[in-house]
Amino acid sequence: xxxxxxxxxxxxATLREIFDEAAYERFLRRSRMISSTxxxxxxxxxxxxxxxxxxxxx
Amino acid sequence: MLDEEKFDGKHPTDMNKILTILAWIAVGLLxxxxxxxxxxxxGEPINALWLVAAATCCYGLGYRFYSRFIATKILALDALRxxxxxxxxxxxxxxxxxxxxxxxHHFAAIAGPGPLVGPVLAAQFGYLPGxxxxxxxxxxxxxxxxxxxxxxxVRRDGKSLTEMAKxxxxxxxxxxxxxxxxxxxxxxxxxxxxxxxxxxxDSPWGTFTIAMTIPIALLMxxxxxxxxxxxxxxxxxxxxxxxxxxxxxxxxxxxxxxxxSLFTLxxxxxxxxxxxxxxxxxxxxxxLLLAPRDYLSTFVKLGTIALLGIGxxxxxxxxxxxxxxxxxxxxxxxFAGKIFPFAFITIACGAISGFHALISSGTTPKLIGRETExxxxxxxxxxxxxxxxxxxxxxxxxxxxGIYFAINSPAGVVGQGAATATATISSxxxxxxxxxxxxxxxxxGEQTLFNRTGGAPAFAVGMAHIFSQSLGGATVMALWYHxxxxxxxxxxxxxxxxxxxxxxxxxxxxxxxxxxPLGRTSWYPSILATSALVVGAWGYFLWQGVKDPLGGINSLxxxxxxxxxxxxxxxxxxxTTIIIKMHRTRYAAVTLVPxxxxxxVTFTASWxxxxxxxxxxxxxxxxxxxxxxxxxxxxxxxxxxLIFNNRLDAALTAVLVxxxxxxxxxxxxxxxxxxxxxxxxxxxxxxxxxxxxxxxRG
Numbered sequence: 005x006x007x008x009x010x011x012x013x014x015x016x017a018t019l020r021e022i023f024d025e026a027a028y029e030r031f032l033r034r035s036r037m038i039s040s041t042x043x044x045x046x047x048x049x050x051x052x053x054x055x056x057x058x059x060x061x062x
Numbered sequence: 063m064l065d066e067e068k069f070d071g072k073h074p075t076d077m078n079k080i081l082t083i084l085a086w087i088a089v090g091l092l093x094x095x096x097x098x099x100x101x102x103x104x105g106e107p108i109n110a111l112w113l114v115a116a117a118t119c120c121y122g123l124g125y126r127f128y129s130r131f132i133a134t135k136i137l138a139l140d141a142l143r144x145x146x147x148x149x150x151x152x153x154x155x156x157x158x159x160x161x162x163x164x165x166x167h168h169f170a171a172i173a174g175p176g177p178l179v180g181p182v183l184a185a186q187f188g189y190l191p192g193x194x195x196x197x198x199x200x201x202x203x204x205x206x207x208x209x210x211x212x213x214x215x216v217r218r219d220g221k222s223l224t225e226m227a228k229x230x231x232x233x234x235x236x237x238x239x240x241x242x243x244x245x246x247x248x249x250x251x252x253x254x255x256x257x258x259x260x261x262x263x264d265s266p267w268g269t270f271t272i273a274m275t276i277p278i279a280l281l282m283x284x285x286x287x288x289x290x291x292x293x294x295x296x297x298x299x300x301x302x303x304x305x306x307x308x309x310x311x312x313x314x315x316x317x318x319x320x321x322x323s324l325f326t327l328x329x330x331x332x333x334x335x336x337x338x339x340x341x342x343x344x345x346x347x348x349x350l351l352l353a354p355r356d357y358l359s360t361f362v363k364l365g366t367i368a369l370l371g372i373g374x375x376x377x378x379x380x381x382x383x384x385x386x387x388x389x390x391x392x393x394x395x396x397f398a399g400k401i402f403p404f405a406f407i408t409i410a411c412g413a414i415s416g417f418h419a420l421i422s423s424g425t426t427p428k429l430i431g432r433e434t435e436x437x438x439x440x441x442x443x444x445x446x447x448x449x450x451x452x453x454x455x456x457x458x459x460x461x462x463x464g465i466y467f468a469i470n471s472p473a474g475v476v477g478q479g480a481a482t483a484t485a486t487i488s489s490x491x492x493x494x495x496x497x498x499x500x501x502x503x504x505x506x507g508e509q510t511l512f513n514r515t516g517g518a519p520a521f522a523v524g525m526a527h528i529f530s531q532s533l534g535g536a537t538v539m540a541l542w543y544h545x546x547x548x549x550x551x552x553x554x555x556x557x558x559x560x561x562x563x564x565x566x567x568x569x570x571x572x573x574x575x576x577x578x579p580l581g582r583t584s585w586y587p588s589i590l591a592t593s594a595l596v597v598g599a600w601g602y603f604l605w606q607g608v609k610d611p612l613g614g615i616n617s618l619x620x621x622x623x624x625x626x627x628x629x630x631x632x633x634x635x636x637x638t639t640i641i642i643k644m645h646r647t648r649y650a651a652v653t654l655v656p657x658x659x660x661x662x663v664t665f666t667a668s669w670x671x672x673x674x675x676x677x678x679x680x681x682x683x684x685x686x687x688x689x690x691x692x693x694x695x696x697x698x699x700x701x702x703x704l705i706f707n708n709r710l711d712a713a714l715t716a717v718l719v720x721x722x723x724x725x726x727x728x729x730x731x732x733x734x735x736x737x738x739x740x741x742x743x744x745x746x747x748x749x750x751x752x753x754x755x756x757x758x759r760g
Binding site: 017021026040041050 | 153154157159160162163164165166167170171172173174176286287288291292293294295298348349353357360361364411415417418420421556557560561564
């Protein structure tokens, strides 16, 4: 049961990382903001250049 | 030193050791048996589970023994050495991340449409060449490349392949890597767009579904921005439900005369729409269209790959394609060219892909918390990618061969009209009738399935065939087919959006050295000019493919494969140079052998594509045939353009080969200089810093 919970936790963490939710959380912590429309806009602005220039494979 | 066990505190007893050895012997025997069945069995269909067993055992053995050998003997992975994620942690790019999370992140970035499309196209040779190349290529070349480049980047503060090539080989290495990336991106985007066009042409259901993904993505973008900021998983799940509704709605659209006529589009119209879309996606704010579409496509991609894997294991379908077909002689209808070298450039991503070296030296090295984790992330994620390629081979080979060839062969090869095409294909020894094809088209909700080149429709039919066997039967085959088409098209269009933007950024970066404002990614004139340049470049190849009487894939997919494998050649040159400089020359064969193989494959393929006298293979021969043919008598501009396109493709291939030859020569000069003692073997690694994380982890 513990292993199953651990696996679920890691799977969820992986999805949160892939879908940039973890990056948004780190951004909020770093910039000492709480989640809001403005905070998300600021996150996207900072994140977009890096994300858009990141290659994805064929 | 590689000892993850030390940190985990495991001390296997002697009995455990004996059991482990016996278990690995059993895995070896099962793997050998499965590969034997695949290789030897002739004349009767085999079960897909043999492929699954062979792949599982090969990957298991490769990971346990070969990757461990590389990790200990060559790379000397050191769990005590701080990684850039730890030393340079900034909460943004450099973040120490759980290894399984990095694994998932890395896999999501390397798994594109390549491992699905390439193996489907190469199935024209039979299932055997594809399976052997995917297994051997991945274990001994692709996984090794991804693993060593990842580790070398980790030891150089997460530097990119281009930067490492410049530092280790010289300026020419960096320049070639940069140019090869741009060339690959442009050709890839052109060929990817062509695959979508071929999957959606004359298909109101498919076109409606894909068209609906644009408002769905816009809605997701607005939801993320205005309603629930940052809740990406939630909005992706919502978007997925809306996409399923769009698939269901597509059936209604295809049966409604007004809607069906609106969404029944020919290839040139679709090509223009995709070019316009590509430009808009590149120039619009990322949050509005590109980012939500990327999330949606990733959500669908991961779900579908998992579903397909479960489906194949649970339903273990029978492969109807023979182990080898007559087309190994180079006369294949899907693409022309002999098994060597063309099978090895057609299947890239599932065996070895140069593009992966960009990911391994991009985001991933900045997330790795411990050097020892590069093994599971670099070597392991590529094994997972290779498994996706095995699934694609299975999806293509469960089809009756006659049906596979009817879908994948261009009209220029099998003839116009159902009767002519089926007669030609049946004469090759793969019986199929016009009635079979009509019944299949009807079952999947299409008007016709003839000449659907590009691999995507054949994969979709195979996937629908596998799923409909247990989930819903024939009645829902059309839904499964359009789900698969939507999955591939959505996936490819995302690559188109993101790839256009990546190429735009790279060009802006280079132009910034000439005129500073051009390098500013937020300056609109620069955005518009570079977007137009990139979209114009891949749009040119797309248009070329749409107008090609041989279906486009015949010319463009090998060109893409050559460019991609040439980039792998550059990556392996960098890796071999570093290994020699690390005084591990006696183990240099680990990267040198795949490098030699890739040089043989890509240079031979390039020679054939440029100079082969067969007009279906050689670009110049085709240009000559067109010039001598009846088309020129009427002096049509279309013929003149086809001649120009072939000459352009030949010139592009030649330029890429010459550039990679320069990198190779430069690398060999470096190796000789280091080995003869003329030059000092200076490794440009970041100096050792002791990790703090080992103590924290106990």
